[in-house]
Amino acid sequence: MANPTGIGASVRRREDARFLTGRGTYTDDINRPGQTHAVFVRSPYAHARITGIDAAEAMQAPGVIAVLTGADMETDKVGSLPCGWQIHSKDGSPMKEPPHFPIARDRARYVGDAVAVVIAETREQAKDAAELVMVDYEELPAAVTSLKALEGGAPLVHDDIGGNLCFDWHLGDAAAVDAAFAQAAHVAKLDLVNQRLVPNAMEPRAALGEYDRATGEHTLTTTSQNPHVIRLLMGAFVLGIPEHKLRVVAPDVGGGFGSKIFHYGEEAVVTWAAKKVGRPVKWTAERSESFLTDAHGRDHVSHAELAMDKDGNFLALRVATIANMGAYLSTFAPSIPTYLYATLLAGQYKTPAIYAEVKAVFTNTVPVDAYRGAGRPEACYLIERLVEVAAAETGIDKAELRRRNFVPASAMPYQTPVALQYDTGDFAKNLDIALPLVDYDGFAARKAESARRGKLRGIGFATYIEACGIAPSNVAGALGARAGLYESAEVRFHPTGSVTVFTGSHSHGQGHETTFAQLVSERFGVPIENVEIVHGDTSKIPFGMGTYGSRSLAVGGSAIVKAMDKVERKAKKIAAHMLEAAEADIEVKDGRFVVAGTDKALTIGDIALQAYVPHNFPLDELEPGLDEQAFYDPKNFTYPNGCHVCEVEIDPDTGVVQVASFAAVDDFGRVINPLIVEGQVHGGLVQGIGQALYENCVYDEESGQLLTGSYMDYCMPRADDVPSFTVRYHEDQPCTHNPLGVKGCGEAGTIGASAAVMNAVVHALSEYGVTHLDMPATPERVWQAIRRHTPAQAAE
């Protein structure tokens, strides 16, 4: 009988019991004796010189303990927040890397840049006093959009960075692309904007700093996806605290979506201030503050051209992108529009020549960094919109044009012209599953039915591939990563046979406590309730890189498998001794250690007991104990892929777009827990649909004020904005280079959905001659597009 808590079972989540009863422990839920509260004074200007700070009145306010500024941090030699990835420009010069202090020293560079921090007995007192801190600002002109920041004469965000240019990077073979374009029968062209988004994890960021005078130990509890990364960056580069005196804990975290990967200044401030005031210091963002200070996502402006022969075979792709970095470089910002974007521009297609140029620009806005998908949704959106334009212009059916250009499964492993080597994938199969699933042939009838009700209908495809499971450390290092990208695990059997797994991955909604436990249950036949997954505390877990880029199972899960391999090797030796058999004769069957061809068998529990009470144990050969650690460094990226199909219905009178149906067919390799995987897809889809139809982060182009700074202004998708989904996956293209055969599923929905929705919207509007619309397709934009393309008489 299959193990009901093993691989492939939809085990109901173990973490749910505490979340459903209000017993989760998020950072803001934690309170310490003597705790104080921090509130930041933030710049109301996008760009201003700070000429003076007068805290005298604030210091007199009730409950105030301290008002600290950038000058105080400078006195204490607090460093700059480091950037974890270095890009080199075309000319070989390193990217411009301006200092980024946790509290600004002499200049504020975006609305929300921290200028001072007030520490008081209560949050309310700190908030009241923050209003009394008098900051003298000399307002400066701001460079707000990436395009304007690049113009000659634009205000400089950093005086010594001419043209606001961080780097001018490229990838691919320009000469081969030029030659292919010269031979092309048809060239499809597209200008598009991938708009700026606010990640909006539902738990606002929070941080709690503590200092123990007796031991000299600092503890930071924070809303992070990767506590060890924070410990390394903050300890080594910002505060100068050695790792053995710094503990970073990321307890229950209420969603991340990339925005909680980065090391933020507030984390350093509360850790530093806790020692300074001699009491714990807690900061919790209000949502308005999250809008202003969480790293944003996307914000690309691109031009793309696709060269084809007369039969619609893709010959070459040329892309030029301008990426907004914001005012400073966030932790992984430079990698997003480069190695996580341009390397994906081959998509699922065998386009032989690709050339991409990316200019990264500083602006007076909050830093931009990874947001769910991180570069890959931008790549997918660009390719899939361009392919749709090509299909419309050549008159080739959009499904057929894609199929004609797919990298065939028989060509795997496939080296793309933009650095990646895909290991597996059957893109035609995804399409073959999707077409009948959405009744592609019945679209015309559905469109006619919509038309009878006065509605427009469109169908849109997106085929995507992403590079996940980041990444072989030596490859990433050669590309500019300043860290390793392995993952760690420790599998510790206890004397009575229960197990604790320590993982460097971090769960903030992904369900690791269930999925990872299934790996152990499957391997050793241990009931899942006897397996505990520990994550998120640097004082407990081995050094690990955390969770981002759909890497937890592919890299973190593989580390657990490696540790279990070591446990099994040792357990076999112990079993051989206990059963008086040769080690070579011990087989592991359904989690039991069996002497081949006999009924002599031991459970892992029997072996664990002997390992810790070694009365009948090969002590001359083995150490006691059953506790193994492993680090797994991936051999390649993993390549989840799929085909998403969306149908929309549009009311031409109001411009309202409704998603009529959405189907996702995905290849995630092997699936451990289908219920969790499907949930990841659903959530990803709504983030992609949100970008396509609702979400848009807007700064005033002159003043640099954030115009969409609350849920009143920034449209989050709600339950009545989206439909239920049709989700399918297949498992016959497992990843070839990790022991589980898994590819990752966390970002897929977001990567495919925006393009599928927008392709459907443009398709629906094509009868008005609309060939492109930038996201989000709000009622106003759609209505304007319809009016713009409607002959004057017809509109009357």
Add this chain to the structure above:
Amino acid sequence: MPCTVSMTVNGKAVSREVEERTLLVTFLRDQLGLTGTHVGCDTSQCGACVVHIDGRSVKSCTMLAAQADGAAVTTIEGLAAADGTLHPMQAAFREHHGLQCGFCTPGMVMSAVDLVTANPSPSEHEVREGLEGNICRCTGYHNIVKAVMAGAEAMQGGTLKAAAE
């Protein structure tokens, strides 16, 4: 000026001195230590703070503690039975994977219970409209909607429908 508020929270009478401006959610979290009720925004949009006041759902960030004086308040901590048996709606969220990070979950469950109390057999459309005031960033709502429909059936005395395998 401090004032004294008294109310019943999860069946227990409580009385505390608070600043007049104290929000109900702050009172519950900071004074009573009931941290299951969350704060996800500052504009009464997200619904992470929903509790029941005299049986009706209320965003507890939109009400002063003083306004709840004399009321019966139920938070997520008070929804399960005394023996720990989950409320049918809690059980349905678990069965149908209606939560991921768990942050919006307490408010979502409290809203769902009130929705079903007012409309015992809601359609999918009614569930989606009814949850318009609760934002979830993780689940895409798909499984929340399934959970609420299954929870509604179970609240009417039916057995909890299992998630499809």
